[in-house]
Amino acid sequence: MVVVFEFLSREPIENVITAMNFQVDRLVFFGNHEDIIFQKEKTENFLRKYCAVQSIIFLPLSGSNLQSVLQTMRKEIESELSKNAKLFFDITGGESLMLVAFGMLSREYETPMHMYDIYKGKLLELNSESLHYDERNTEAINKDNRNADDSALASPNEKQHLSISSIATKRPVPMTLDKxxxxxxxxxxxxxxKDIKDVPDEESREDILKIRKVMKLHSEHWNPFSEFLRENMNPDEEGRVYRKESTVLKALADSSNKLKSAHKFYQIMEDLARAGAILDLKHSEGKYQFRFKNKAIKGYLWDGGSILELYSFLQEKGHSDECRVGVHLDWDGVLEGPSGIDVLNEIDVLSLQGYIPSFISCKSGKLSPQQCLHALYELDTVANRFGGKYAKKRLVVTSEINEVYQERALEMGIELKVE
Incomplete structure (x- = not known):
């Protein structure tokens, strides 16, 4: 039986990464009482659901009394060794006092220690001779070990010289955004x-890239233009729009209209026609008409921020294991709970590379100081809640933001990117 002792970290990935890579029969977590209360249920549920861990226990330790820590841990070590278990220490994310205790007990019981480099997804095995990444063919090692004489593993002290990669069966559990x-x-x-947050084929991808170029040319006016289209250019069932020019000009002159410029409206429409996003554009004899290329493009143009989100998604997707756009996150993990009220956040782009998530927020147009602060704090809150300390955070904008907010972003660990 493979038993792993480890710290109960406040970072969930640190608690499960060994079991996501090796078949572990029993996990013994040591941590402070508050962390156990907060982490126990979701950690146990994840390990049973995805990692097939048979037994999981949580033991509180003193945060200041080393002798008490050693006594509690020694008792559990003796119990597991009496059952001839193959025992390993995982020190990923450990705190100082527990690291000291694990180090002392590892030497006393000749128990192998290991940790994971979460960023690289690499196992780091520690022993008295070396500190190295394990990049060996563990399947071959496991096969040799299974064929070995059982007597070679009979002595607890002898077996403890072996590493987890040579004893435990390699059984990777791929990380996904859902997990x-x-x-x-x-x-x-x-x-x-939303349906418009999909890129189903290469043609859609090309359309997004072409519209994004038009958006970039008119970035300052793009959101007002989009709003004007949505409020004044409703198409028929075939996607065609017919308007009298006088009707268009009156709407553009309306005090509630933010575009304020007929010339700018016509200019953006002509650029979209050249990009192939709208078809059959005609402006003559007091009439104005055109046709949206398809329903998806109508959605892109009506939702001003969607093109920046979809473009960022396409850029991020190229170097991610998994990437999604327009992701709605429910905070408590229960959709439509008893109260009927869900706490939700939408993240514009969410990606995963190995074990490292990236949370990307996209904001088009010129942002006010209040909008800048709101965007930064919302992104920081969501990324910390669902990604922890390993999450990457990026704010994508179409216009430079004030230097004060650039510095604030830097302090919060948020990368700024102008598209």
């Missing part, structure tokens, strides 16, 4: 996914 959010106690609400 990541579930690991942090939330869930992705797919019912709220």
């Amino acid at each position: 990541l959010i579930e690991m942090h106690g939330g869930v992705i609400n797919y019912k709220l996914q």
Whole structure:
């Protein structure tokens, strides 16, 4: 039986990464009482659901009394060794006092220690001779070990010289965005996914890239233009729009209209026609008419921020294991709970590379100081809640933001990117 002793970290990935890579029969977590209360249920649920861990226990330790820590841990070590278990220490994310205790007990019981480099997804095995990444063919080692004479593992002290990679069966559990959010106690609400937040084929991809170029040319006016289209250019069932020019000009002159410029409206429409996003554009004899290329493009143009989100998604997708756009995150992991009220956040782009998530917020147009602060704090809150300390955070904008907010973003660990 493979038994792993480890710290109960406040970072969920640190608690499950060994079991996501090796078949572990029993996990013994040591941590402070408050962390156990907060982490126990979601950690246990994840390990049973995805990692097939048979037994999971949580033991509180003193945060200041080393002798008490050693006494509690020594008792558990003796208990497991009496059952001839193959025992390993995982020190990923450990705190100072527990690290000292694990180090002392590892030497006393000749118990192998290991940790994971979460960023690289690499196992780091520690022993008295070396500190190295394990990049060996563990399948071959496991096969040799299974064929070995059982007597070679009979002595607890002899077996403890072996590493976890040579004893435990390699059984990787791929990380996914759904597992990541579930690991942090939330869930992705797919019912709220919008149709326009899909890129089903290469033609859609090309359309997005072409419209994005038009948006970039008119970035300052793009959101007002989009709003004007949505409020004044409703198409028929075939996607065609017919208007009298006088009707268009009157709407543009309306005090509630933010575009304020007929010339700018016509200019953006002509650029979209050249990009192939709208077809049959005609402006003559007091009439104005055109046709949206398809329903998806109508959605892109009506929702001003969608093109920046979809463009960022396409950029991020190229170097991610998994990437999604317009992701709705439910905070408590229960959709439509007893109260009927869900705490939700939408993240514009969410991606995963190995074990590292990236949370990307996209804001088009010129942002006011209040909008800047809101965007930064919202992104920081969501990323910390569902990604922890390993999450990458990026704010994508179409216009430079004030230097004060650039410095604030830097302090919060948020990368700024102008598209």
